Amino acid sequence: MSTGLLQAEAQVFQAHLEEWRHSHLGEFVLIKGENIVGFFPSLEQAFTEGTHMFGLADFFIKQITPRDTVNVSLLGKHLLA
Numbered sequence: 001m002s003t004g005l006l007q008a009e010a011q012v013f014q015a016h017l018e019e020w021r022h023s024h025l026g027e028f029v030l031i032k033g034e035n036i037v038g039f040f041p042s043l044e045q046a047f048t049e050g051t052h053m054f055g056l057a058d059f060f061i062k063q064i065t066p067r068d069t070v071n072v073s074l075l076g077k078h079l080l081a
Contacts, residue, residue: 006060025064028062029063031062032053032054037053037059046061
C-alpha cells in the first residue's frame, strides 16, 4: 500500500498541532518523516535548514497558526485576520 506524498509528516503535524499552538504559535515547524526537526521564526529559516539537511528530498514545513485563521489578500498585501 502506498502513502501520499508527505502524508506521514502531515499526520505528525495534526497530532501535535494543539500542543504547538500553546508553545510555538506563529513559528514554522520542519518535519521529515515522523521526525520533528525543529521550529523556526520564519519560513526562510525553516526552508534553509530543510535544504541544508535534506537537499532536494521532500520535507514538510508549515506555520503554527491560531485555530480560526483567515488569510486575506488586499491589493497584493497579505493580512492575517
